[in-house]
Every structure is written in structure tokens, then in C-alpha cells.
Amino acid sequence: MKAAELFSSFLSKYRNAKLVIATHENADLDAVASAYVLKKHFPNSTIAIPKKIAYDGENFLKRFNVGFEWLENLNPKDFAGLIAVDTSSRSLLPAEKWKVLLIIDHHRGEPEFDAECKIIDENAGATCQVVADILPEMDEESAFILAAGILSDTARFKRGSLEIFEAFTKLLRKSGKTYDEVYDLGEPEKPNEAKKAVLTALQRVKFLELGGYVVALSHVGTKEGIAASVLSEIADVAFVSSYKEDEGLVRISARARKNVKVKLNEVMKEVGIALGGDGGGHEKAAGAQGNASEEEALEKCVEVLRKVI
Incomplete structure (x- = not known):
């Protein structure tokens, strides 16, 4: 089954479930942007981050006024399960007590979590690209955010492929934004x-x-x-x-x-x-x-x- 079909099936089953969408420790822009866009499709979900946030992730959360919880403050018993975004590493996402339902990632290596569904594309430039590929629909804001995540996680396209450039171009066109506007979000001023x-x-x-x-x-x-x-x-x-x-x-x-x-x-x-x-x-x-x-x-x-x- 293709990744988009897997996600569509998962979405049909869990759309209204009370879920946690969790990223990795020191969450960067790619991680929090992916989580934020996914949350739009799971309205009863909570974004969670373990321990700390990278400067570009923090810039994004403040700019878009994104609410989140620290993962360590949440009780797994209060949720139906967890979606792991931009990681499948236990050291970066301590989810031993959680029921991991879905992994969406682009990193190489065998996932360290058992999950009901795994969507991992090691050839993608960013998890934002994976999310863009599987979503059934997307608004302009989501396209803007996902494009910035790709730009950021590829280090301004130091890692690139035809598929990465095509995904970015499609998102940029959909967003209605200029490249400079995407660059501003993807590469914020360092603290x-x-x-x-x-x-x-x-x-x-x-x-x-x-x-x-x-x-x-x-x-x-x-x-x-x-x-x-x-x-x-x-x-x-x-x-x-x-x-x-x-x-x-x-x-x-x-x-x-x-x-x-x-x-x-x-x-x-x-x-x-x-x-x-x-x-x-x-x-x-x-x-x-x-x-x-x-x-x-x-x-x-x-x-x-x-x-x-």
C-alpha cells in the first residue's frame, strides 16, 4: 500500500481520536512544522515536545502562536495513542509508556518503536516533505509552513534531489508566498x-x-x-x-x-x-x-x- 493510502486509512480510523503528536527532543522547524500541519487533520490531538526546542522550532511556535505541551507532563492513560513525528529513536523521544500508533519520518535506520503504521521515506529531504506527500488536502498556510521545513532541513538544499525540488516548488506555488518569505521562516536569525x-x-x-x-x-x-x-x-x-x-x-x-x-x-x-x-x-x-x-x-x-x- 502506498504511503498516501496508508495515511488515508489511518486518518479514517483516528481522525477524531484524542492523540498526542510528539516530536523529538530539541525539536527543530521540520519537526514542529510537521506536527502543526498534522494537527489540523486530527482536531482532538495535542502537540507534545520532550525537554527542549531548537531556536528555529521556537521561532515557528511563537510566530504562529502554536500551543504545545511538554511530553513528560502528559499521562498516556489520557490519550488513545501517540503519533511520532520526525523520529523513531527512543533516546530522542522517550515514549516507552506510550502506545505508538503512527511513525512519520525521513531518517535512516530501523525504527525503535513498534507502531500500527509506519510511513518512512529515507529519500525525502525532510519530514515536512513526507507530510506533504501523504496529506489528502492542504491549505495555503500548511503549504507555506511545509515548504519552509524542507528548506530548513535540507540546509538550504545542500541535500537535494529532483523529488525534493519538485515537492518544494509545488508547495511554494500552493502557498502563494515568495521564496524570500519562505526563506525568512526557514532560516530565522540565530540568537x-x-x-x-x-x-x-x-x-x-x-x-x-x-x-x-x-x-x-x-x-x-x-x-x-x-x-x-x-x-x-x-x-x-x-x-x-x-x-x-x-x-x-x-x-x-x-x-x-x-x-x-x-x-x-x-x-x-x-x-x-x-x-x-x-x-x-x-x-x-x-x-x-x-x-x-x-x-x-x-x-x-x-x-x-x-x-x-
């Missing part, structure tokens, strides 16, 4: 905290050459994903670690330029497991978390990368 994190990462950066690739290593207190993205504008591969005192674990963000043949999602999965946690993501943008110091985490990244180059 000062993020700018300072990038500058700190640049101050602390170390680098080496592996297999002909320049690999940058750094550590920051926060916003490691943004720091890694900036470093990868120059270095071929960037690993940036950040120890989270409140969680007692280290998080590592990894980014690579298009010339790098190594799949970072596989590298970071191995790193995460080696550190007693987990990891994954995209081939050129991935992450991991585990039990280690910032330095130990970076050393493990280099060790695993060295093996696969």
Missing part, C-alpha cells in the same frame, strides 16, 4: 547564544587530516549542532561535543561536506553505542549521545571515522 557558541567553537577548534579529509574538532557549552554546521563550511568533517550537566551525558553533532563519501549516520550510530548511548541521523548531518567527557567523545569520533575511511 546571540548560538552566535557565541559558534565563536567559542572556533576559538577551541583542533583539526587533523584523515584519508584526505580535513576533520575539525571542538567543544561548546550549548548549540553544538549550529557550531558543527558552521565548522563544516570550511572543514570536510566537523565533530562538536557538549557535555550536558543536567542530563549527565555528552552530545556530539557531526556534519560533513558533500565531497565526503563517509556516511555520518553510520559513524555516529557506532560512536553512540560505544559510549553507552545511541546515535544516527543523515549521511551528512548526524549526532550521538553517551556517557563520556567531551574530549573522550571526540576521540571516539576520530577513532570510528579512521576505521571507515
